[in-house]
Amino acid sequence: MDLFNFIECAKATHSIKVLFDLLVSCASEKGFSEVAYGALTFAEACGLPEYLPSGVTVTFPSDWCGRYVERKYRVIDPVVRRAPTLSRPFLWDQLAKKCQLQPSEQRVLAEAKEAGLKHGMSVPLYGPLGQVALASFASPFDDADPQCQMSHLNVLAWHFHIALAEISRPSASGSNCEVALSEREKDCLRWVGEGKSSWEIGKILEVSENTVNFHLKNAIRKLGTSNRTHGIAKAIRQNLI
Secondary structure (H helix, E strand, C coil), rough: CCHHHHHHHHHCCCCHHHHHHHHHHHCCCCCCCEEEEECCCCCCCCCCCCCCCEEEECCCCCCHHHHHHCCCHHHHHHHHHHHHCCCCCEEEHHHHHHCCCCCCHHHHHHHHHCCCCCCEEEEEEECHHCEEEEEEEECCCCCCCCCHHHHHHHHHHHHHHHHHHHHHHHHHCCCCCCCCCHHHHHHHHHHHCCCHHHHHHHHHHHHHHHHHHHHHHHHHHHHHHCCHHHHHHHHHCCCCC
């Protein structure tokens, strides 16, 4: 299942379990079959009754999940602890370079690798009121390249995150509110979706880079999103672009 099909199927389903299974299927085709998603902060108590409790869905090896819970690794897991301080997707192997990890944090990463999560990456997902969720993808294969798949998995995570918000709490997601984007704002979002920078979009549209940034900021604000990737995902979800 490619990204386009994932988006179309995600729009059609109202089941959290089906949505998560779609995420796993799409990530698995890129070699990252071990997937976890969970909220790190909550504006209010919110469980996902169709799947696992506490807003967490996971396909990590059961032995590792059992050890993780038993030893309360969530308290020292550097992926969970450091994610809210990082604005972009990150590779687990590069956390030590980005942050000064404690020995206990390094041990969790080492044990995760021994348990079969050999190469992993995570996507911090930000929402209103300081809400933070985290999507993580790992591969059981020695030759997997998370750096190569990072952009794809990042976009996939954001689409899942928005679809989940609409399914689980439609009244809070703003899905019923019509967003009015200008044609220029739509154009800028479309070109960002094609991987173009603000400078490149300016050349294409024959406007300045500052003008492009202005339109993108307006679009992100109107959509109630936190960054460009989030904005594109929500605009596609709402059939605005």
